Structure formats: C-alpha cells, structure tokens
Amino acid sequence: MRYWLFKSEPSTWSWDQQVAKGDVGEEWDGVRNYQARNFMREMQVGDRGFFYHSQTEKAVVGIVEVIAEAHPDSTIDDDRWECVDIKAIGPVQTPVTLEMVKADPRLEEMALIRNSRLSVQPVTEAEWAVVCEMAGVAP
DNA sequence: GCCAACGTTGGC
DNA sequence: GCCAACGTTGGC
Numbered sequence: 001m002r003y004w005l006f007k008s009e010p011s012t013w014s015w016d017q018q019v020a021k022g023d024v025g026e027e028w029d030g031v032r033n034y035q036a037r038n039f040m041r042e043m044q045v046g047d048r049g050f051f052y053h054s055q056t057e058k059a060v061v062g063i064v065e066v067i068a069e070a071h072p073d074s075t076i077d078d079d080r081w082e083c084v085d086i087k088a089i090g091p092v093q094t095p096v097t098l099e100m101v102k103a104d105p106r107l108e109e110m111a112l113i114r115n116s117r118l119s120v121q122p123v124t125e126a127e128w129a130v131v132c133e134m135a136g137v138a139p
Numbered sequence: 140g141c142c143a144a145c146g147t148t149g150g151c
Numbered sequence: 152g153c154c155a156a157c158g159t160t161g162g163c
Contacts, residue, residue, distance in 0.1 A: 009161090054162085117146085
C-alpha cells in the first residue's frame with residue numbers, strides 16, 4: 001500500500017463535504033497538473049491519504065482512502081485529465097499544521113514543504129507514521 | 140493583498 | 152527547442 005496527500009482549498013472542497021459523501025466517496029476532479037495526475041495514475045484501491053486544507057487552515061484534517069483508480073475526469077471534455085475517487089475514513093484527533101510539519105526535521109523532505117504548489121503528492125511510509133503520530137491516529 | 144515559485148503558452 | 156510572458160497556487 002502507498003500513501004498520498006490530497007490538498008484542497010476548503011472554500012472549493014472541504015473535509016466536511018468529503019465526509020458528507022460517506023462511503024460513496026467523490027472523484028478528486030479538477031486537477032490540471034501533469035505531475036499530480038501522474039501520481040493519481042499510480043494509485044491503487046486501498047491506498048491511504050491525508051486530506052489537507054490549504055489557504056486558511058494549512059493543516060492535515062482527515063484520512064481518506066482511494067476507492068477507484070484513475071479514470072477520466074468527468075468535469076472536463078479532455079482525455080488528458082484523469083482522477084481517482086476517494087472516501088473519508090475519519091478525522092484526525094489533532095490537525096497537523098504546516099507549521100508543525102516544518103518544525104519536525106523528520107518531515108523536512110515532504111513534498112508539502114519541498115513543492116508547496118503540488119496538489120496531489122506522495123507520502124513515504126516513514127512520513128505517514130510521523131504525521132499520524134502527531135495527528136493522534138493509528139497509522 | 141502581495142509575492143515567490145512554478146507550470147504553461149506562444150512567438151521566434 | 153528555447154525563452155519570455157503570463158497565469159495560478161499557496162504561504163505569509
């Protein structure tokens with residue numbers, strides 16, 4: 001299993017909206033960046049991810065699971081763009097803020113810091129464990 | 140609201 | 152194929 005991070009502006013698509021979708025989940029559409037799309041193509045059903053709020057909150061707020069592999073993005077008529085479907089697993093106990101991530105030397109290589117504009121990014125197993133620990137959830 | 144970083148586009 | 156111009160994202 002691999003780990004990922006999904007970034008969203010809460011004003012566009014928030015954790016609460018994701019939770020409201022329940023087990024049906026929702027496509028992670030709207031990605032128009034090749035790097036991010038390529039990561040989504042690598043995802044497999046059952047992979048886990050962090051749900052990160054950018055802009056206002058700047059924190060990991062929940063855990064999601066990939067429930068459908070990459071398929072055409074239904075929001076655009078252009079077959080270059082694909083997306084996966086994800087569902088909310090549960091909220092974190094303590095939101096892990098960008099500040100906290102930056103302050104921990106074990107996380108200095110995270111794409112969240114290294115490439116802050118990337119909206120879908122891979123997370124290593126070690127990083128997953130550290131962030132889960134900070135968040136107060138089981139890895 | 141500003142600015143840095145970065146991706147994309149289009150002219151040459 | 153290069154590079155300048157431009158647009159977008161996200162942190163501050």
